[in-house]
Amino acid sequence: MAKSASTPTRRFLKLAGMTATIASKTITHSIRNIKADDQAKTSAKSQLFQEIGIQIADTLGEMKGAVMKVGQIASQYKDLFPKEVSNAIAKLQRQAPAMPFSDIQKQVESALGKPLTHIFSDFEPEPFAAASIGQVHRATLHTGQQVVVKVQYPGVDEACASDLKQVRLALRMMGLLKIDKTLQDKLFAEIQDSLDNELNYQIEAHNLEIARNFHQAIDSKIIIPQVFHEYSSRHILTLSLEMGESIETASTWALPIRNQLGRRLIQAIGQEIFYLKRFHCDPHPGNFAFREDGSVIIYDYGSIKQLSEQTVEHYRALVNAARESNIPQLEQHLKQLEVIEETGKFPEMLYKQWLEVLLRPLTTQYNFEENSSHHDAMILAKQSLKYWDVFKPSAETLMINRTVSGHYWNLIHLKMQDDLSDLLSDLVPKPTV
Incomplete structure (x- = not known):
């Protein structure tokens, strides 16, 4: 550093x-x-x-x-x-940032209490990934298990x-x-909490195990790396090596495979939000990898947002109010989520236009590569500009909004063309009368 x-x-x-x-x-x-x-x-x-x-x-x-x-x-x-x-x-x-291998070796040996050669049969000195608080090295355990080792820079926390x-x-x-x-x-x-969690690899290990157990019970093609606790600590995290292709490579595959990958990705994140109530909230494409058999690999569970049952219920109600274009009900839940302070300030006609644009990718046969919702949203934004002060950032909604919009762009990168209405119905069933 x-x-x-x-x-x-x-x-x-x-x-x-x-x-x-x-x-x-x-x-x-x-x-x-x-x-x-x-x-x-x-x-x-x-x-x-x-x-x-x-x-x-x-x-x-x-x-x-x-x-x-x-x-x-x-x-x-x-x-x-x-x-x-x-x-x-x-x-x-x-x-x-880059860090000399000698410093990485000291950090690993200090955290795990053994010489590096006693812990790993092989440890690549060159990192294959680096970030602001640490870097990642490939290694091999003495059992022959190939792993990746996240090493946090000294003093960052x-x-x-x-x-x-x-x-x-x-x-x-x-x-x-x-x-x-x-x-x-x-x-x-909330930023401080997120920071504290990302700096404690034991918390990330816990998040990984929860997500891994959750997804394995539902879909074996959602792959979460396995934690090796014996070779991990607060500042070191050793995980199984799970290889896949980048989103750029996956975007060149046949459309049926791209659609399968996109559906699986959205379903996994949706299930975390609406059922697990704690979700991976960094939709950066580098946190995901893909295989031609339809598997999706999810990396980096350092950034997790936990949701209360009440917040999840408000989101379910928002989706259902949006489906019905029920603006009064929509506004009541936006108010509960502290997105708006007063109802009736944003024109109902604009609400309905926005709902059509926002729901289009999830309720129609949609070509993500054409990206019509984004283009139409830019036009609507100009018409809505004078009303923007009605809405404000909300601690309860920022990370969900960021995650959902981020994955919308991931589906664009995958050049997906599909009707996701059945997926939305599975994640948020319509209320029974």
Whole structure:
């Protein structure tokens, strides 16, 4: 990890420097545009946000480790920030630090209490994957079992809590958080919980076992890696090696196979949401792999959202109200989920247009490659713009919304063409009269 950001003081100084630079840009922007017309102000503000986003992404990316993970998690909550800032921070998810193998070896041996050669018969020194808080190596146990070993960088967990506070302070001072303090507190508490869970590989091991047992009982072609507890700890996670092809490769296969993979993926996530009530909430394509026999492999259960029965019931009711275009009922459940504060503020005609667009991929013979719902949503968004302040980010809905929309794009990548109405009916049965 970068030595320039290896201590709390140095990290604080870098973040403080970032805040000061952006504050200066913001003041300069205000002075320059004080007499500009509305169109010029809007254009200048968008340009300012783009510059701010790049500054934040470059600073957090350079610092790596804890603060980079904070930036990545923050980027998942796109409703918190202007879109220009969100888009820039999102690139952090594609960056990754490198760590010398000697440090990796020390970390493994310290965590597991044995020399590396006593634990593994082979351990590849070059990582085949890396992220902000650790990297992944292929290895072989003395039994001949091929495994992957996730190794967390030293000191990352100790730094994350303070880094999150500093990032939030910087964003708030720059006026980039678009929501009131009460909701900020709730959302950042959820970000902190998510961060704590991702930093504790024992929690991820527990999540993996729950998901593995759940899916094995339903569908043997949903594959979750097996945890090897003897070779795992809070900072080390050893899993069975489960190989599959990327979504890019899978998108070249025959349509029936692509449809089978897409249906299986959506069914698995839907079952986790509506029945297991704890779901894998990082829909990044790199967290999934595919086989031509129709199998779907799901990696990385560090990011999990647990749902209350009450929240799940509200979502079931939302789906059923949407099916019936029952706007009063829809709004009541949106209010319960804290998505809206008052009913009757958004035009019923627009609600019905949005429901048709949003339900189209799940209720009709739909060509995901053509992506008509997204195109029509862009048109509707312009018509709805003046009503957007009716809706607000909700701690209960952000991760579900992100997961569902992320998997919509995964189906687009798979170039799926299918009617998923039967799948929706299985996941959310219509109420019996």
